[in-house]
Amino acid sequence: MKKAVLFDLDDTLYEYGPVHKQALKASYSILKKKIKIDWEKFYYLFNLSKSEIHRELSGTAASHNRVLYFQRLIEKTHSTVDPKVILDLYNTYWNTFLNNMVLRKGVIDVLKKLKQRGIKIAVVSDLTTNIQLRKIHKLGITKYVDVLVTSEEAGSEKPHAIMFLLALNKLGISPHEAIMVGDNEVADIEGANFVGLYTALLSSKRSILRRKKEDFRKPSKIIKNISSVLDLLD
Ligand SMILES: [Mg+2]
Structure with a gap:
């Protein structure tokens, strides 16, 4: 779980x-x-x-x-x-x-359901904290976000392991207890795979399915909609 x-x-x-x-x-x-x-x-x-x-x-x-x-x-x-x-x-x-900015369809619903299920939410992002805080505020997702890690704060950018480890550390959990969801095969997927997280790539493309099993850019799962995150928790 x-x-x-x-x-x-x-x-x-x-x-x-x-x-x-x-x-x-x-x-x-x-x-x-x-x-x-x-x-x-x-x-x-x-x-x-x-x-x-x-x-x-x-x-x-x-x-x-x-x-x-x-x-x-x-x-x-x-x-x-x-x-x-x-x-x-x-x-x-x-x-x-x-x-x-407009939230992707289904985002609020997913965040709400994760909260209801007692799942913690982190935002892990490459950029400066000032701007990312303003985005979180403007997108209206403040009450769902438990922790934010930016590359400004971590000192390195994704796919560097520190980005993911700092988020896990703030949440007090181990890699196997978390899922990383992102759109970038290198920054989000390769980075999180190295740390041992379950990874979900948000993508509508099919070609990436063909990646070899041992490829670190291969996500654990490819999802087309953000709402599919809810099916990956068990
Ligand atoms: Mg991205």
Whole structure:
């Protein structure tokens, strides 16, 4: 019998892609009032800045920090830093993002049922704590979440074992007593498999079923809907 479920946050409890794009468009509308730049150029420079920061800060929570992406972008467009513009883009991005996130279908129901069954809930996520706390608040899942582990707090990102071990440690349970649920085969599944957790990959793709048994990226189970988590507890 399982005692806890560890959930990834981004793209597991809500869909990341659409809100990211929406938030980026809002930031773009701020910048285009100040300088002449088309969307394609902005999008290209944002992704270029992001990949530079990722490379430089690989494996750390700061590698996801949008303030660094926007700073780098403005250094490219303005050939200097402009604190007001950078912070405006950053705040607009997150305000838009946070105001438009939508929980995946069935999430609240699953969290509620887990709580009723006395199962503890952890959120294990790569990013900074400030933003992930704001997401938990905005998604309205605060009362269900017992512990949060971020890569900022743990000092390393998934698939590093510390992310999962810190969550288990906070909950006072052993690996065999918990399930990890996530959308990423490397970060969520490989990482949790190494620690000895039961792993559930949230995916609609079929190809991953073909992974070899000894492959550490092979999840214990592939689930199409988050509500299937309830069938994995025994
Ligand atoms: Mg994810």
